[in-house]
Amino acid sequence: MMLTTHALVGALLAVPVAFVAPEYAPAALVAGFVGGSFPDLDVLARHRRTLHFPRYYGFAAAAVVPAVLAYPSAVTVAAFFFLAAAWAHSVADIAGGGPEPRPWEARSNRAVYDHFAGRWYAPRRWVRYDGAPEDLAIAVVVALPVAYVAPLVFLYAVAAALVVSAAYTVFRKRVVPVAERVETVSLVDD
């Protein structure tokens, strides 16, 4: 899925905070948005492996829960939502296509690396590829509740994410040359 979809899904996780503890909602939304983006920084290393942890982010988020309950603060809340969003990203990538330059050709059998089991999850392709129309649809649907609770400043980030998502969806199949360069870099160690 697109980076922007992951970022919005990360922010979506934080939406309930706006109703339960609104004073922490800004920190939670930003942390979810950033945490949802974070794993894809490994596009310049071993993509879908170096910073994608479909198990460990979940364990880490669970480990932070007692700290959130004992010492609720912007810092502990943000730490939880950063880790939860990174975990959601890592798991969601299994539902998409592979990290290949033309994922709509569905040639890759690698979606996300499972460091615990030492093997790759295969792509499910429920979202066929990043930038597919269904990917954009998810971004739009997810953005609605986020926008509903978001402070004004954060609304700009949501709007920017949607604009970028729409442009990426339109031009996805024309950015293959760029993606191929990235792929070359990311597969150096494989």
Ligand SMILES: [Zn+2]
């Ligand atoms: Zn990813």
